[in-house]
Amino acid sequence: MKNLKTSWDLDSIFPGGSQSPELKEYLENLQKEIGLLDKDIAPGVQDWSEIIEKTQTVAGKLREAASFVNCLNAQNVKDNRAKLLMGRIMQLQAFLNSVLTALDQQMLDMSQEEWQRLLENAAPVAFNLEERREMAREKMGEDKEKLVNDLSVDGYHGWNDLYSTVTGRMKIKITRDGQEKELSIGQAANIFADPDAKLRQTMAEKWEAAWAHEAELCASALNHLSGFRINLYGHRGWDSILKEPLQYNRMSPETLDAMWSTISENKEPFVAYLERKAQLLGLDSMSWCHLRAPVGRINKKFSYDDAANFIVEQFEKVSPIMAEATRRAFKNNWIEAEDRGGKRQGAFCTTLPMSQETRVFMTYSGSAGSVSTLAHELGHAFHQYAMRGLPLLAQRYPMNLAETASTFGEMVVADAALENVSSKEEKIALLADKIDKSISFFMDIHCRYLFELNFYQARKNGPVGVEELNSMMEGAQKESFCNSLTSWHPHFWASKLHFYITAMPFYNFPYTFGYLFSSGVYARAREAGKNFQDQYLDLLRDTGRMRVEELARQHLGVDLTGKDFWQQAVDQAATDVKLFLELTG
Numbered sequence: 001m002k003n004l005k006t007s008w009d010l011d012s013i014f015p016g017g018s019q020s021p022e023l024k025e026y027l028e029n030l031q032k033e034i035g036l037l038d039k040d041i042a043p044g045v046q047d048w049s050e051i052i053e054k055t056q057t058v059a060g061k062l063r064e065a066a067s068f069v070n071c072l073n074a075q076n077v078k079d080n081r082a083k084l085l086m087g088r089i090m091q092l093q094a095f096l097n098s099v100l101t102a103l104d105q106q107m108l109d110m111s112q113e114e115w116q117r118l119l120e121n122a123a124p125v126a127f128n129l130e131e132r133r134e135m136a137r138e139k140m141g142e143d144k145e146k147l148v149n150d151l152s153v154d155g156y157h158g159w160n161d162l163y164s165t166v167t168g169r170m171k172i173k174i175t176r177d178g179q180e181k182e183l184s185i186g187q188a189a190n191i192f193a194d195p196d197a198k199l200r201q202t203m204a205e206k207w208e209a210a211w212a213h214e215a216e217l218c219a220s221a222l223n224h225l226s227g228f229r230i231n232l233y234g235h236r237g238w239d240s241i242l243k244e245p246l247q248y249n250r251m252s253p254e255t256l257d258a259m260w261s262t263i264s265e266n267k268e269p270f271v272a273y274l275e276r277k278a279q280l281l282g283l284d285s286m287s288w289c290h291l292r293a294p295v296g297r298i299n300k301k302f303s304y305d306d307a308a309n310f311i312v313e314q315f316e317k318v319s320p321i322m323a324e325a326t327r328r329a330f331k332n333n334w335i336e337a338e339d340r341g342g343k344r345q346g347a348f349c350t351t352l353p354m355s356q357e358t359r360v361f362m363t364y365s366g367s368a369g370s371v372s373t374l375a376h377e378l379g380h381a382f383h384q385y386a387m388r389g390l391p392l393l394a395q396r397y398p399m400n401l402a403e404t405a406s407t408f409g410e411m412v413v414a415d416a417a418l419e420n421v422s423s424k425e426e427k428i429a430l431l432a433d434k435i436d437k438s439i440s441f442f443m444d445i446h447c448r449y450l451f452e453l454n455f456y457q458a459r460k461n462g463p464v465g466v467e468e469l470n471s472m473m474e475g476a477q478k479e480s481f482c483n484s485l486t487s488w489h490p491h492f493w494a495s496k497l498h499f500y501i502t503a504m505p506f507y508n509f510p511y512t513f514g515y516l517f518s519s520g521v522y523a524r525a526r527e528a529g530k531n532f533q534d535q536y537l538d539l540l541r542d543t544g545r546m547r548v549e550e551l552a553r554q555h556l557g558v559d560l561t562g563k564d565f566w567q568q569a570v571d572q573a574a575t576d577v578k579l580f581l582e583l584t585g
Helices: 021-041 048-075 080-109 112-121 123-137 142-155 157-168 185-193 199-215 215-236 242-246 253-264 268-280 303-319 321-333 369-387 397-417 425-460 466-480 510-540 547-555 564-584
Strands: 169-178 180-183 349-352 357-361
Touching: 021 048, 021 080, 048 080, 048 112, 048 349, 048 357, 080 123, 080 142, 080 157, 112 123, 123 321, 142 157, 142 215, 157 215, 169 185, 169 199, 185 199, 199 215, 199 425, 215 242, 215 425, 215 466, 253 303, 253 425, 253 510, 253 564, 268 425, 268 564, 303 321, 303 349, 303 369, 303 397, 303 510, 321 510, 349 369, 357 369, 369 397, 369 425, 397 425, 397 510, 397 547, 425 466, 425 510, 425 564, 510 547, 510 564
Parallel strands: none
Antiparallel strands: 169 180, 349 357
């Protein structure tokens, strides 16, 4: 593949972007379809097969529009029309949620005999229907839940919108190569992976100051959206702040506890790595702003074409189907990778279920880390490709399992890069980049998890101020990093978008779960070689219709509620650290 475009094609979905007449008409028709579905349900469902099919179609169309508008907002944070469109979509989502709440009530009212008959007739989505019914059983009555859906648009999701507006307008000025440049938050974040230590330190000071300047607004958004959750949970009779995220991720508290306790007991090698990394960087000690700093030197930048071809080549060795799906994403311009201002920070992959396409978003810089990020997001894209042909209800896998294919793809590319290095220095650099990912999952994300646990406990007693949030965050960082850093990022609670995402609370531990779970899957792939492709596809296709413990038992033969699986996965990462220390000793 040559001369690949670094900007995506959205016009193939709805031409004209946020001004698209086709999108406007699509949303108007969608509102009518939701209204018709409401009327079909209101007197009592007569034909459940038809209603289930209509519900999946309407939900799929809404997700298509939401994914498209999310892409518009990501590619240009100043697209005010796109922001308004997202508000419209949130209203449609609230409308649909209310319709589904009425449907839930009818499912609850069915006798057990009627319910079993429905499940038999809807076998491909029986798991999903059973799950929905059980979740509905633990909520308030229909009228109250409908009211929550209506109020959440402005009283809950609105705080996420405010945060996006605030961060979208932020700029940080930095002098680089003798020129002063004004960077978006997404571009500024990339500086923390720059080889220049002074530049990283300067950015850290500017970064902290920029977030301190917006801290009051961020704290207001965080306090209000968390307060909404706490009050809602109270009315539902939920006594644990983890109930919803665990429910969403289809996992048990025992699994979560086993994972974190295993990690906490095995951080010593990673502390040793951070100490060695500081030495190699010529630093007296390790600071948060140097965590992503590259170690060693890779003699070249990776062009976008080279990265694309390398990723496809490595995917081919694991799964020809995976390689072909990835090649299609590049050739059809489904990837937004251009390094320019005005883009949202971070990276993501989103699904367009009705078009049966995906879109990948990132800011590609040519670094080894950028290649890894690209492979990670393309892993997400393949996961959705693997789900094709299944009912839409059975395609909705939870976030923790969504990280399986993405991290798997990243691991395939990272190990291939290590095997293809031409010098010891390059091997050290790539190995450090790989271990830095482990640091992120074992320490950085652990910090986020600990912070949210402590924050929600404090928030039950009233709003939490900026100084207390800073103190709480610094305490979580010290605990998760085992006091191995000498400076901290107290405003991390403000700078991390994940704390403000209202689609799911505790947008953190699923990443670590996915990383370790995919390690187990990757170990199986290395053992099985080319015979693994069918097993891998079967596993991915079951991610939307099984709880994680059942998925692990059936496809890997392991018990996630015990520590053995997690210990083996952590040991794999520790092996990388051992090799790194040997090479740099």
